[in-house]
Amino acid sequence: MNKQTAPLLYSLRRSSRAKNTRIVVTANKIEVVAPLKVSEQRIQAFVHAQKDWIDAALKRVAGKVQSAIPRLAPSEYLDGALIPYQGRRLPLKISSGKTKTVRIELLNDEIFWVKSPTEIAGAHLSALIQQALTRWMKNQAKQQVQQLVDLHAPRFALFPRSIRIKTQKSRWGSCGPKNDINMNWLLLLAPPAVLEYVVIHELCHIKHKNHSPAFWQLVGEHLSDFKQHRLWLKQHGASVMQGL
Numbered sequence: 001m002n003k004q005t006a007p008l009l010y011s012l013r014r015s016s017r018a019k020n021t022r023i024v025v026t027a028n029k030i031e032v033v034a035p036l037k038v039s040e041q042r043i044q045a046f047v048h049a050q051k052d053w054i055d056a057a058l059k060r061v062a063g064k065v066q067s068a069i070p071r072l073a074p075s076e077y078l079d080g081a082l083i084p085y086q087g088r089r090l091p092l093k094i095s096s097g098k099t100k101t102v103r104i105e106l107l108n109d110e111i112f113w114v115k116s117p118t119e120i121a122g123a124h125l126s127a128l129i130q131q132a133l134t135r136w137m138k139n140q141a142k143q144q145v146q147q148l149v150d151l152h153a154p155r156f157a158l159f160p161r162s163i164r165i166k167t168q169k170s171r172w173g174s175c176g177p178k179n180d181i182n183m184n185w186l187l188l189l190a191p192p193a194v195l196e197y198v199v200i201h202e203l204c205h206i207k208h209k210n211h212s213p214a215f216w217q218l219v220g221e222h223l224s225d226f227k228q229h230r231l232w233l234k235q236h237g238a239s240v241m242q243g244l
């Protein structure tokens with residue numbers, strides 16, 4: 001499609017108090033406020049004449065929204081960087097030596113210990129550590145989710161057909177029509193009870209494929225204070241979703 005002729009989507013609001021036609025750009029919409037007497041044709045022409053300004057405003061607003069979400073992850077994965085894990089931030093300790101790949105180990109549940117090849121440093125090392133940590137977390141997610149399923153599934157016979165760990169940008173978990181459960185590994189950045197809540201949430205969808213009162217009651221049978229974990233996700237979820 002030709003960009004020049006692509007229609008701009010905007011909502012039009014007529015106002016008896018408006019003296020001129022003006023454009024208001026917010027995070028998810030373009031609103032045009034116009035006096036009662038101005039014809040739609042003139043409004044359209046006006047909006048198209050302002051296309052560059054609108055594009056710039058949309059970009060500016062998007063940038064603001066993006067930067068308003070605090071990232072949990074460090075800007076660089078170097079010695080001393082703080083790594084989000086289970087609702088905490090654990091320091092990264094790098095020791096270089098005779099290893100071919102970057103390896104991650106969680107020491108005493110307190111420190112992420114990285115063994116890295118001597119010849120790698122700087123931004124390259126940072127990128128490799130980020131990748132290795134992501135692999136480590138996915139693997140941990142697999143184990144922890146399985147443990148939580150083993151703990152909760154037998155209570156009300158809510159057995160999933162399969163469990164998969166995924167990277168998802170917009171959801172924490174899902175339960176398919178045949179009870180295949182997907183879990184987002186980014187939940188490892190949240191407190192353990194939040195991960196537990198999401199596992200239970202998806203297990204309860206095995207019985208109730210909806211969010212009815214009966215569904216929430218079943219969630220509550222497994223985890224009486226689930227509301228506070230759901231609230232935590234509402235408050236901090238956008239930061240967690242930004243990942244490592």
Ligand SMILES: [Zn+2]
Binds near residue numbers: 201205210211
């Ligand atoms: Zn649900």
